Amino acid sequence: MRGLLVFDPALVHAIDAATPGTQRTTALLAARRACEAAGLTDLDWIAAGLTALAEGRPLPSPLDDPAQAWRALEADPRVPDRTVAQAVPPKRPPFQPPAHSDTHTPMPKPASLLRITGPAAALVKPPDRAAPPTPQPGEATPHTMRVTFGELDSSLRMSQPHMALPALLGAAEADPLQAALDAVYAAVTAYGEDYQTLLQEIRSACQEL
Template sequence: MRVLFDGAAPVDYGQIYVTSRELPDMQAAFAGQVNGICGAGEPGALFLMTGTHYGRVRFTVELHDAEPPPAAPEWQDVVEVSLLPRGPAVGLVPWGSGPLAQLPLIPDGHDTGPLPVFRVRYCAAGMDEGRDRYGGHDPAGFVDGDHSYLDHRPDRYLLCFWPMRPADTADTAGARADAIQRQTSRSAAHWHDWAAGLAVPPALWEQVEAELRVRLARERRDEEHRQREETRRWGGRAPSERLRRVRGNVHGIALMDRDLVDGVAEVDAATQRRIAVWAARQAFTVAGIADLAWLAPAWAALDRGEPLPAEFTDLTALLTRIGGERAVSFSITALRPAGRRGTGPLGTGLGARVDPVAMALPALTAAAAPDPLQAALEAVWAAATAHTTRRAAFLAELRRVFPLVDRQEP
């Protein structure tokens, strides 16, 4: 047997702790226990109650190789708990202070393997006397300012540790169960009754299941939000997997004409590519720039299904060059007829005043996109915005020229 600590220990609020790391929570330490003076419900920690509310009590900590004999009769209250420390040493920690002493439970050089579970016996004597403010002394015997009675408290405590045998820890529930070995004082009885009234904490598997339920509910809410947001972005109807894979600026046309989007998505890739080129030409035509001779290489590349020449991929440079053409004249117009108010983000955007040339230009690069579906949808969107208030006629013409895309959903 080794004495790890033997001396005066300060207590406040009738509490002192043994801990590997953080201090234990009072209710969590005792919930589910039968004893209320040594709480072991928090991992790696003990919450110890004393009779003295404030002062210094005699405290002894012993480490045994095996279970010691039963507590001597002088100890009025005796309880036992189990503790799995988080390190080879634990600290004896007063309330609101740092460790009073380090308690090495594992000798140096023997802390390389798994830490054992320790059985802990907490013995108390004089708890009822300790509850008295003056510790049984006549207060008349103390002059003003004499607080020496705080250093001579009548209650004292013994804490014994010993490692449990593997056979004792095979039954996990039994190894962790606490027990009241002896109960004499009214103070200990009060705390035992208090602990018995606490709600039993959920078992580990119940905590895991509760966390899983919370996580699944959160994932379900997130998925429902994602689906609602996706449906909104695609014009009120969930997209097909093919549409979902499309990148680029394709949601504008989905909000404008969702049925047309589904129709374009269902035709073959060659038809989608023809739609893209046709829409780009329509956009340039309505903007008054389709007949510029220097655009011929771009149209030729699109007709052959080839990438655009490099000089046609910079939209800012194209807009600058077109603006310098004397033969080109255009005016700023609105996408929505005068007097009509738009609703939602799309309606607000369609109410802005736009430059038809600037709206038409993206149709050229869109038509050359590697994905033919993306090329078609982006080019159609650019052409529709370039047609401004005549976009309904443009979409009707698209359905006439490519009847396969003319579909109506209820």
């Protein structure tokens, strides 16, 4: 859900509120559009998978095993050599602080530290906030991880068939809601920079069903 949420929160809520039948139809539509965009619908085993989804049957081999499905995609010489730019979610408006008010809530003052005087002061060292904790014998050494977040690179090209296959596999999830969310998100990545065209069709389909 989180993957699709950054692209279209309203659509996520619409799919969540839809009936299981609508969710299944949405999953099938997303899987079909992803495979069409990637040029996979002419492959017999992909077409068989889409037919099985439409008829409410389990995915046939090799799609019934994700590992085999990926191997089939790699081994089939008929798979088109297509690439697509990475789908970049729309930018959200920057945070706007609340309007200035003349009424201010006083901030609590930090609690004062206990001061030690006399001979005991020479034996007490203030804590060093910048220093990491000292590991005790038998304990694992603590580590610090720093994560840097940046904007997605829209110039990065991805294999479109590899982006589309998860839409077909995701649409077969046992839970209809999960199937719809997984299939639509995978279809978004398969459409790449043109994902808005897909989401517009998905939104219209959800409203009509």
